[in-house]
Amino acid sequence: MxxxxxxxxxxxxxxxxxxxxxxxxxxxxxxxxxxxxxxxxxxxxxxxxxxxxxxxxxxxxxxxxxxxxxxxxxxxxxxxxxxxxxxxxxxxxxxxxxxxxxxxxxxxxxxxxxxxxxxxxxxxxxxxxxxxxxxxxxxxxxxxxxxxxxxxxxxxxxxxxxxxxxxxxxxxxxxxxxxxxxxxxxxxxxxxxxxxxxxxxxxxxxxxxxxxxxxxxxxxxxxxxxxxxxxxxxxxxxxxxxxxxxxxxxxxxxxxxxxxxxxxxxxxxxxxxxxxxxxxxxxxxxxxxxxxxxxxxxxAETLPLGQAAVRPPAKDDFENGQLPFYWNFLRNPAEGSWTLDDRPGWLTLYGSAPSLDDAGAPAFVGRRQQHFDCAVSAKLSFDPVKDGEEAGLTVYRDEKFHYEIALAHRNGTRKVILRRRVGSLWKVELEEDYDASEIVLGIEADASRYSFYFASPGGERKTFGFGECSFLSSEVAGGFTGVYFAMYATGNGQPCSTSAAFDWFEYIPTNE
Missing domain, CATH: 2.115.10.20 (Glycosyl hydrolase domain; family 43)
Structure with a gap:
C-alpha cells in the first residue's frame, strides 16, 4: 500500500x-x-x-x-x-x-x-x-x-x-x-x-x-x-x-x-x-x-496502514480553554502576554515592548506552514490608541525576515498596514485608514508568493499586497527553521495600552 x-x-x-x-x-x-x-x-x-x-x-x-x-x-x-x-x-x-x-x-x-x-x-x-x-x-x-x-x-x-x-x-x-x-x-x-x-x-x-x-x-x-x-x-x-x-x-x-x-x-x-x-x-x-x-x-508493504490520518482542525475557535499542541510561542512567552480566560472563546494577546524585529519574546502564537498552497485568516478585535501599537498576522521566518498585515496606530490614526522586513530592508508597503476595531485579516499562499487581504466582518475582502516566498527561505534568510503563520501584538518599544483579541484562526490547505 x-x-x-x-x-x-x-x-x-x-x-x-x-x-x-x-x-x-x-x-x-x-x-x-x-x-x-x-x-x-x-x-x-x-x-x-x-x-x-x-x-x-x-x-x-x-x-x-x-x-x-x-x-x-x-x-x-x-x-x-x-x-x-x-x-x-x-x-x-x-x-x-x-x-x-x-x-x-x-x-x-x-x-x-x-x-x-x-x-x-x-x-x-x-x-x-x-x-x-x-x-x-x-x-x-x-x-x-x-x-x-x-x-x-x-x-x-x-x-x-x-x-x-x-x-x-x-x-x-x-x-x-x-x-x-x-x-x-x-x-x-x-x-x-x-x-x-x-x-x-x-x-x-x-x-x-x-x-x-x-x-x-x-x-x-x-x-x-x-x-x-x-x-x-x-x-x-x-x-x-x-x-x-x-x-x-x-x-x-x-x-x-x-x-x-x-x-x-x-x-x-x-x-x-x-x-x-x-x-x-x-x-x-x-x-x-x-x-x-x-x-x-x-x-509500505510491511506496515499496517489502518490508522486514520490525523490533522489539526482547519479552524480554531479557542473554545476549549487550552491551546492545541500545534501552537507555539516565540521563545519563552512573557508572563501575562496571552490568555484564553479574559474573553471566553477568544485568544487575547497583551502586546509589550518586544517587536517581531527583536530576539525577545513578543506576544506571538503561531503554527507552522505545512503546505505550499494554503489559506490563513483570523478575526481580530483591537482598538489601538497610541502610535506604535499594532496586532495582526505575520508570515514569520525570523526577526530579520517576516511579513505582516496588521491593524496599527500610525501618525495618530488607526490603519491597516502591510509591512515587509527582508534583512536590513524594512518598509510599510501599504497603509489604509480603518475606522472599526474588528477586522478579518487573511493570507493566501502558493509556491511563489503570499497574497494579503482584509475585510470588515461580513464585508467584502480587499486585496492588500504581496510578498515573495523566496525571501523567507533558507537560501536567502539562512538558518535552520521554517515559516510560521502567527497572531501577534506589540507596542514596538512600549507596552500596549489595550489588548488584542482573536475570535478564530483558520488554516486551510488549498491544493490537495
Whole structure:
C-alpha cells in the first residue's frame, strides 16, 4: 500500500524515533520556539498524532535572548526498562541534558545536565547494562571534528569514562547526528555528513565494540539526494527503527524546494520528516529507500496502514480553554502576554515592548506552514490608541525576515498596514485608514508568493499586497527553521495600552 512523504510536513527537522511494542514515538528539533521538542505517536509510522512536548516548562527550557536557529538541536528519544529518555542540546548556552518520563505524554522530568560539550547527543542502552552517550564534537574548533562517546550513569548523567573520539565519517563536512545500535551482536554507528544543505547524506559503519575501530560501509552513503533533480533534497540526519515483524525503517529530514518554474532556488517550509524502508544486504549492510533515494510516494508493504490520518482542525475557535499542541510561542512567552480566560472563546494577546524585529519574546502564537498552497485568516478585535501599537498576522521566518498585515496606530490614526522586513530592508508597503476595531485579516499562499487581504466582518475582502516566498527561505534568510503563520501584538518599544483579541484562526490547505 502506498504512502506519502513527508510524513510530518513543515518545520519538523532532525527526527528521532523509538518503538515500544506496537507503538512508535517520534521527536524533532524545535530551535527557538516554545514549548520545545514536540512528541508524536503512531501505530503505522505514516500517520502521526502529536501527544505533547518534552520541554513545556521554562525550568526545562530557557530561551531568553535566544537567537533565531539556536535553541533546541537534534533530540534523540529512547525507551529502556519502562522509561522514556529524551536527550538534546540547548544551544542557547550550549548545554547538553536529558529528561525522562514514565509516559510519553509526560510529565517529563527536570533536566539532568551532562558534562558534555558539543551537539547532537544520543543515548544507547547496551544489553550488558552499560549506557553510552554519543555526540558531535569539534565544531567550535577546539578538538578534532567528529563523533565522540563515553559511558554514563543514567540515573545521574555522570560520565563513567573519558570522552573518546570514535569516527570522523567518510570525508564529508560536518559529521554529526550520531546514533549507535546493536543489531545481531554488531554495533552500527549511523551519522549525517555533508552539512544540512543540498549535499546532505547518511553514512554508516560497524564494529564488534561500541568504541570501534569501525569498518566503513562500502555502499556509503546509504541515503543522499545530492546532485539529483528529485523534488526531495538535502536528505539526512536519520534514525532507524525495527518493526514488530522484523522489518526496518528510517526517519530522516529532507526539504521540498518550491515546485514552480524555478524549482530548486528556494525552500521555505523548513526541513521536514520523511520515511523510507531499510533493506539489508547479504553481508549485513543497510540501505535506505531505493538505492539510497526516497520519493514523495513510496510503498509500505510491511506496515499496517489502518490508522486514520490525523490533522489539526482547519479552524480554531479557542473554545476549549487550552491551546492545541500545534501552537507555539516565540521563545519563552512573557508572563501575562496571552490568555484564553479574559474573553471566553477568544485568544487575547497583551502586546509589550518586544517587536517581531527583536530576539525577545513578543506576544506571538503561531503554527507552522505545512503546505505550499494554503489559506490563513483570523478575526481580530483591537482598538489601538497610541502610535506604535499594532496586532495582526505575520508570515514569520525570523526577526530579520517576516511579513505582516496588521491593524496599527500610525501618525495618530488607526490603519491597516502591510509591512515587509527582508534583512536590513524594512518598509510599510501599504497603509489604509480603518475606522472599526474588528477586522478579518487573511493570507493566501502558493509556491511563489503570499497574497494579503482584509475585510470588515461580513464585508467584502480587499486585496492588500504581496510578498515573495523566496525571501523567507533558507537560501536567502539562512538558518535552520521554517515559516510560521502567527497572531501577534506589540507596542514596538512600549507596552500596549489595550489588548488584542482573536475570535478564530483558520488554516486551510488549498491544493490537495
Amino acid at each position: 502506498p504512502y506519502s512523504n513527508p510524513v510530518l510536513p513543515g518545520f519538523y527537522p532532525d527526527p528521532s524515533i523509538c518503538r515500544v511494542g506496537s507503538d512508535y514515538y517520534l521527536v524533532t528539533s524545535s530551535f527557538q520556539f516554545f514549548p520545545g521538542v514536540p512528541i508524536f505517536h503512531s501505530r503505522d509510522l505514516v500517520h502521526w498524532r502529536q501527544i505533547g512536548h518534552c520541554l513545556e516548562r521554562e525550568s526545562q527550557l530557557d530561551l531568553e535572548g535566544c537567537k533565531s536557529s539556536l535553541g533546541i538541536f537534534a533530540p534523540t528519544i529512547r525507551h529502556h526498562d519502562g522509561r522514556f529518555y529524551m536527550v538534546t542540546t540547548n544551544t542557547n548556552g550550549f548545554r547538553n541534558f536529558f529528561v525522562w518520563a514514565d509516559k510519553p505524554e509526560g510529565p517529563w522530568s527536570e533536566p539532568v545536565w551532562l558534562d558534555w560539550p558539543g551537539i547532537d547527543p544520543s543515548l544507547f542502552f547496551d544489553d550488558d547494562g552499560r549506557v553510552y552517550l554519543t555526540g558531535t564534537g569539534g565544531f567550535l574548533g577546539n578538538e578534532p571534528l567528529g563523533i565522540y562517546q563515553a559511558e554514563i550513569e543514567i540515573d545521574t548523567g555522570r560520565l563513567l569514562s573519558d570522552r573518546k573520539f570514535i569516527w570522523s565519517g567518510t570525508g564529508g563536512k560536518a559529521p554529526e547526528g550520531p546514533h549507535l545500535y546493536k543489531i545481531e551482536g554488531i554495533y552500527y554507528l549511523l551519522i549525517a555528513e555533508g552539512g544540512t544543505e543540498y549535499g546532505h547524506m547518511v553514512t554508516i559503519a560497524r564494529s564488534d565494540s561500541p568504541y570501534g575501530p569501525f569498518e566503513i560501509c562500502p555502499g556509503n552513503p546509504i541515503l543522499t539526494h545530492r546532485s539529483t533533480d528529485s523534488p526531495i533534497q538535502a536528505t539526512g540526519h536519520a534514525d532507524l527503527v525495527e518493526t514488530e515483524d522484523g522489518s526496518w525503517w528510517a526517519v530522516f529530514l529532507g526539504i521540498r524546494p518550491a515546485p514552480f518554474m524555478f524549482r530548486g532556488l528556494h525552500h521555505h517550509l523548513g526541513r521536514e520528516t520523511f520515511l523510507a524502508p531499510v533493506s539489508w544486504s547479504s553481508d549485513g549492510w543497510p540501505m535506505i529507500g531505493d538505492a539510497g533515494k526516497a520519493a514523495l510516494t513510496m510503498d
